[in-house]
Amino acid sequence: MSDIGAAIEKIKSKIKEAQGRSPVAPTDVLLLAVTKTVDADRINEAVKWGIKAVGENRVQELVEKYDQVSPNVDWHLIGHLQTNKVKYIFDKVTLIHSLDRISLAKEINKRAAQIGKRMPVLVQVNVADEDTKFGLAPADTIDFVRKVSATFPNIHIKGLMTIAPLVDDPEKVRPVFRELREMREEILRLKIEGVDMDFLSMGMTNDYVVAVEEGANIVRIGSAIFGQR
Numbered sequence: 001m002s003d004i005g006a007a008i009e010k011i012k013s014k015i016k017e018a019q020g021r022s023p024v025a026p027t028d029v030l031l032l033a034v035t036k037t038v039d040a041d042r043i044n045e046a047v048k049w050g051i052k053a054v055g056e057n058r059v060q061e062l063v064e065k066y067d068q069v070s071p072n073v074d075w076h077l078i079g080h081l082q083t084n085k086v087k088y089i090f091d092k093v094t095l096i097h098s099l100d101r102i103s104l105a106k107e108i109n110k111r112a113a114q115i116g117k118r119m120p121v122l123v124q125v126n127v128a129d130e131d132t133k134f135g136l137a138p139a140d141t142i143d144f145v146r147k148v149s150a151t152f153p154n155i156h157i158k159g160l161m162t163i164a165p166l167v168d169d170p171e172k173v174r175p176v177f178r179e180l181r182e183m184r185e186e187i188l189r190l191k192i193e194g195v196d197m198d199f200l201s202m203g204m205t206n207d208y209v210v211a212v213e214e215g216a217n218i219v220r221i222g223s224a225i226f227g228q229r
């Protein structure tokens, strides 16, 4: 088995253990392979070992690799998205994890409408309120979800995403993941028309076990699969 294959197997078993331990862990967790700086050959190797979706955080990299990677793979845009770059990816990605402002929603809506699509997106929440991170403040998130769903018919909000602070002990960020799960539940209770809360995208190499225990059903993992960047 290749290093990449072995790494994927190991992550999958850790996810399974986390699911077994936690009453709030979902039964289906998508292992999203984060492929920034990873070349197409190595991405295809990961696909051979069962990866069904890959995440890029830069538009240019996604576009460059798109045609070189197995067509059976879903592409997700996980990083900060500049409004003027939406046009390069709106027909390629199946999920945008980083909707965090109205101007971006407006542009995604416009492009999606051009091809008669309702673009699935996650709303990025800056739960820990770090200055360095993009995303909405928790206190602004519900209003934002209401506004986007009421204003942009070609956007389909399908859940929430967060990036937890990088810490030495992942237990320290458990409250961040728990808060995102509770926000999801609150939004569900509001039954906002056209809004679904299917996905909680949280957890990376350092903290995905805790994230799954707290309800993540998309984990975004790069270095644990492909090695240090």
Ligand SMILES: *Cc1c(COP(=O)(O)O)cnc(C)c1O
Pocket: 034, 036, 057, 078, 079, 163, 204, 205, 206, 220, 221, 222, 223, 224
């Ligand atoms: C790079 C990146 C990841 C993956 O990080 P690792 O620590 O390598 O697993 C996840 N999410 C986002 C938004 C990223 O930019």
